[in-house]
Amino acid sequence: MSEPGRYVRIMDTTLRDGEQTQGVSFSPAEKVNLAKALLEQVRVDRIEVASARVSSGEANAVAQIVAWAEERDLADRVEILGFVDGGQSVDWIVDAGGRVINLLAKGSEKHCRGQLGKTLDQHVADVRETIARANERGLAVNLYLEDWSNGYRDNPGYVFGLIERLADNGIGHFMLPDTLGVMTPERVFAAISDMVQRFPALQFDFHPHNDYGLATANVLAAAQAGAAAVHCTVNCLGERAGNASLAEVAVNLRDQLGFEIGIDESHLARVSELVEYFSGKRIADNAPIVGADVFTQTAGIHADGDKKGSLYHSRLSPERFARRRKYALGKLAGKASLAKNLERLDIDLSEDNQRKVLKRIVELGDSKKTITTDDLPFIIAEVLESKDYDHAELLACSISSSLGLDSTASIKIRLDDQEHTAAGNGNGGYDAFTSALSKVLKKQGLALPQLTDFEVRIPKGGRTDALTECSITWQTDDGELRTRGVHANQVFAAIGATLRVVNILMHRALSERRSAEAASTAA
Template sequence: MNRSIQILDTTLRDGEQTQSVSFSRDEKTNIAKVLLEQVRVDRIEVASARVSEGEQAAVAAMVDWARDKGLDGRIEVLGFVDGGKSVDWICAAGGSVINLLAKGSEKHCHTQLGKSLHVHATEVLETVRLATEQGLRVNLYLEDWSNGYADNSSYVFELMGLLQEAAIEHVMLPDTLGVMTPERVFAAMRDMIERFPATKFDFHPHNDYGLATANVLAAARAGAAAVHCTVNCLGERAGNASLAEVVVNLRDQLGLELGIDESHLVRASELVQYFSGKRVAENAPVIGGDVFTQTAGIHADGDNKGRLYHTKLSPERFSRRRVYALGKLSGKASLLKNLERFDIALSEVNQRKVLARIVELGDSKKTITAEDLPFIIAEVLESKDYDHAELLACNVSSSFGLESTASIKVRIDQAVLTATGSGNGGFDAFNKALARIVKGLGLSLPTLIDYEVRIPKGGHSDALTECTISWSDQASGSRDFKTRGVHANQVFAAIGATMRMLNLVLHWARQAQQGSPSPQGAVQAAERAA
């Protein structure tokens, strides 16, 4: 088995075949930059030739950027056996690599094209000649190879034999319909490599049976030179193989050498989620929001005593951190891990009080975030440490065809302040008004980086809405955190989360002014009062 393997990411080509996904030129360029420059994948496939003028402009923009970085040779475009039209299209966009699509199964060749093997091979060779004459490097897809090999492997072998002398760098073997198992992939890939040892073979999986990542590992074990994947498993039907899953498995399970920088995998995932509108599941391996969260108290206890629930799939590899969830399954160790994060210490008596309140909230199906913990402590111990700001009155008005407006009255410490704002929706108007108040205090609001609303399934129009907002506070050293609000009105749920954010920001500002390293002093005072 090779000790190193290439990664080709086809998010911008095959991933764009996901239902309702279409990337703009700027979106494609930004994703390409992250994949090539930060994640450092070996190759990216970015488009299909002759789709549209806009697609050609997108390829040109990506190539122009990559050429300045010396990375343009890593950008590839799918082309077709069409008398040189794809070749001309790619050359006009400035591309340097064509991934030529040929028929890898006898059924496709005879039924879809209505041609014999020899006629098709002749046309493929002619397209390869046209491409190389114009300076393009050529890779070759054998479309539907998995079925072609299973149905009539002699067709595949004869086609390969006819193309052996052509200037083809990689032959790509797709499991086009995602029908293979790891055992079949390994056997077929080994057979191809042994029959054609001078050829570099790529494996291109699909995930229809949920076996894409396992099939990639089988292909790598068999000696594939490269494997294909997409960010967030995008792709037609059930998608391709996930870039993040492929990378960690090739490294951890097979010990292969990769050029990938894992610390940027989550960044790439978030960017693709934002541009595609397709969110990944919270439990998606590596990139999901919950995959480094321990919920059971016994797991937190084991980690506390000896990192018993840690593996080499650690969050730090991906610029993430381990989280210990708070809820009805929480134990003392879960609470201690979260107190440690905030640098808060509580007496045994008050730990039990706070834990009882957490379990009570969890039992009522309330979601509890780590950032809720200071407020739970304040509530249980009757501390005013996180009671710097209070919304006294608020009027939000929204009209069709007009900007929304908000008038607010806020108590900050002992001062009562008012402001108005207008914006694109009631919540935006509220934020504009609040920003005016905060600016007068010499502070600025954190940047909103994500906004989630959850309504219980089967809920009525008056059901409680839970709004969770993610913030990034540059003033406190690029601190990222979440706050939550619950209300029957979605806007006021978001306002509740924002007021909680304001209390945290004001608390951190007070700490900085006083030179206090933590909320410990205030908590100790609250404990004495309790």
């Protein structure tokens, strides 16, 4: 049953079960685009796209999907959930152009008696009647055994009796749901193994739910036990805690168990993005396979190991999924992390400049959670521009801005060996800072030069947490001078650029004074 190399079919039910996610409703156009991506690009074996009799819009979506699939000889891989309702679901599906009904029957005695008020034989008679009508109208039939997991646990005789009475009705797949997500991998394996051994001529699917966070593990157990097909959704969409993740299921069936599957992994991330966009449900950055951060190394020791021999690589290489490995820059970054990012940007820096850039990255990492490769050119430009003057250092700063009131700033600054404090106000935080700073400089016989241009930029991508580069042009006695600062906060980026000009002016003043003293001594 669990022999490596056996082909396991995957049915994706994002367009049906996924729509049971709170707040998710795909438009007909979105359903068509997702169906195309799942069948043609990701190449899942089957898709379940709707529930019968929901709405005219749902019928329109089914019709469009089936029409597209027929042109590519894929229509028999498009399935619709239907109900034991006197043939109404059958007629709805046929009218929409569908070819396969996934008929929902009661897989537990509790549901059969408590919800329908019927005996097993009565329910079987109703199911047989619906199957007969489906066959008359040319539909292939699969059968869901709703609440099978509890039904098998509470009264397995009911489950076996239901299957025995329907086994000769031409049902393609008997689909076994863990409707409330209550099973463990061990229970799944034992139950599916029992079903497969009792009914070796039948095809069984396993349909998980993730209420205990075990959906993917349960799918693997079902496949090992001999399930012919397993169900999943993109991004784990589904009622309550959702279903099993298509990406996780596919990769684990292939890598961990050695089963053959038809999935094209290079499109998994793309279809995940589509579902995220259409559903409005964001996935976690650390979601396996498709999350934004799962191929990002943060610790410098990991980047170093990769540089020296791919020591932190596994079979889950980003290239499999049309993605690329990243090395995060921040307070945990090391030389190897920086080197990997410089290599990606095709930038060559001396060891001394790499050391300076890394020092600045670590400093910025204390005020910002992540620094991206796109931030790096700003940091490099700032560091290479620096002359390492240390005449002025901002020790503390508090800036307050209010609507309808002047902004205020309180600063503590070191100028050479002396510390100074001052407060100022102005039209905005930066204006208030320069007001306070000017008071300190005035006491030292210094003044800020005239500001002639002020430019703020962020890296491409438009992230609200991006580093900000502030470039300021000053008019000095020796001509124009441009300084820049980089910070996660744009006001403090401007402050950095301003402190840089103060350092340059103080260094020039010191040099001129020393030159004058040397000339006086020589005379």
